[in-house]
Amino acid sequence: MTEQARFAIGVDLGGTNMRIAAVDESGKQLELITTSTEVKRGRDVVVADICDAIRSLRKKFDGRGQFAGTGIGVPGIIDMASGTVLQSPNLPDWANYPVRGEIQRRLDSQVILENDANVAALGEKWMGAGRDAESMCMFTLGTGVGAGIVLDGKIWHGMTGMAGECGHITIFPDGVPCGCGNRGCVEQYASATAVKRMAIEAIATGKAPELARAMSENPEFSSKVVFQYALQGDASAKQIFQVVGRALGLVLADMINTLNLPMYVIGGGLASGWEAFAPAMFEELRKRSYVYVATAPDETLPARKHTLITRALLGSDAGLIGAARLALM
Amino acid sequence: MTEQARFAIGVDLGGTNMRIAAVDESGKQLELITTSTEVKRGRDVVVADICDAIRSLRKKFDGRGQFAGTGIGVPGIIDMASGTVLQSPNLPDWANYPVRGEIQRRLDSQVILENDANVAALGEKWMGAGRDAESMCMFTLGTGVGAGIVLDGKIWHGMTGMAGECGHITIFPDGVPCGCGNRGCVEQYASATAVKRMAIEAIATGKAPELARAMSENPEFSSKVVFQYALQGDASAKQIFQVVGRALGLVLADMINTLNLPMYVIGGGLASGWEAFAPAMFEELRKRSYVYVATAPDETLPARKHTLITRALLGSDAGLIGAARLALM
Incomplete structure (x- = not known):
């Protein structure tokens, strides 16, 4: 990095861990700090930890380039105008918290807040799968299903x-109830949480003996375990990932018919199950969207x-890189 | 109109009729020519008729203002770059026809092509329900269901x-087959065609005696007749419009969750059934979209x-006004 070069700090604030990195204008991650998010100790402690990490990175890189500001990806709904977190299931005491102003006051420098699914999309747009696409939509398949839409670069x-x-x-109007109040949301069929739920449902029917054994033997039974069984050819596990693929095909068909974008990126932890869900996804998509077929x-x-x-390329760094990008645009 | 003022010509090209109007910069319709679309006589005759009407309007208004060009709303898929109609169910011999170049050559003036649902949205955005909204989406409920999305004015x-x-x-994944190759498209539940089909289905069950009588007495049995019966309290007709409302609620919920626009406008012939479908539409929407609820x-x-x-305000003029707007932007 030359002295004339600019750098920014990106913060990926999760409910369990936070990752804070200095990133230069070329998208290179200069240094990363990973620490746990002390949700139980309250938002003041979390904000103090964020500010400490930002100060430490600035101290190290300020002499080597021009600091452009900090971008923070927050899991929740944000009021952009006031820089307030309106609602965050994983950070409950952040509701109506004017976090941007609070951090700006402590650091005396520019802070930009953004929803976590949006920063992930921006990260993949800038440095990942979407580098060559002016417009794209990224789905992040994690605990829930998030999405970020980038139109003409923004x-x-x-x-x-x-x-x-x-x-x-809504993909199945009479489907599984969702925390949002609706039924049959894609999140209930294509998130890591949904995969685990469908596995437990399959086990309860008595028709998934392999998954039943896996669950009894493994206290950390998760969507990853189900994916391993699908890869090994277990019929119940394969069927669950077919539901994931079908759900994604349905929602992608809707999005393609609506926005006709050149690129849709699938990221988040469950995207590692691509081999298990992609065939059903493409099959459904071809049935559902004549715009896709064309x-x-x-x-x-x-x-x-x-x-x-396509699959996301940046893995868990997408949010971090996208957050830094907010300050470098 | 002063000599300095600009005017444009808007063409609303339908499969049955075409309407061609001179429209000034303030959105005022100066003069309208309505004529039948001679589809059976071939595209050259139709294009000649369009050009004759444009010449006649220009002759009248050229002295009174500056001509800005012609916008044409076409029912079909258009390649914007080449000004070619790729596909048009109602104008079959227009497929792959470079109509923009053809008309420009004959008239020696600028022509802009646009999809008919898009020009209707642009018309409502400019002079109708969406006047105060920078972004909006309009659904046109006619023979099919079209939509136009206007983002930041474009x-x-x-x-x-x-x-x-x-x-x-897709609103019902296992629903009625659609001409596009999918099943359960909103078009199969919220178009004038769908209302008529649902009425015939209801009559076939023997449980819709009033609609059965109406159909036998009226050779022009249509969605309008079904709407009249719904207004008069006929249970079968009311139920059909509840399906329309539910379908619209489902698709609006998807669109609101995706784009979070300030305005969604419902237009087209079937929009006149608003009183019969709106209650079910809003009920479904409140269940399906927490973004709407918020x-x-x-x-x-x-x-x-x-x-x-909200309902569209310009009725069948939306496309005409929007087409003229294309040349005045």
């Missing part, structure tokens, strides 16, 4: 910053008119 | 001009943060 926030709540698109990569179109559905 | 076309195909969003007009939010769902 995050589409909508009127109140709530755009991209695509995890709550623009699928195997049709006789120039490549710039293809709709690409 | 039509969102997507990569290949196929954005806004929201009529083909921004509904009766919540304690400033009005600029309300999500408005």
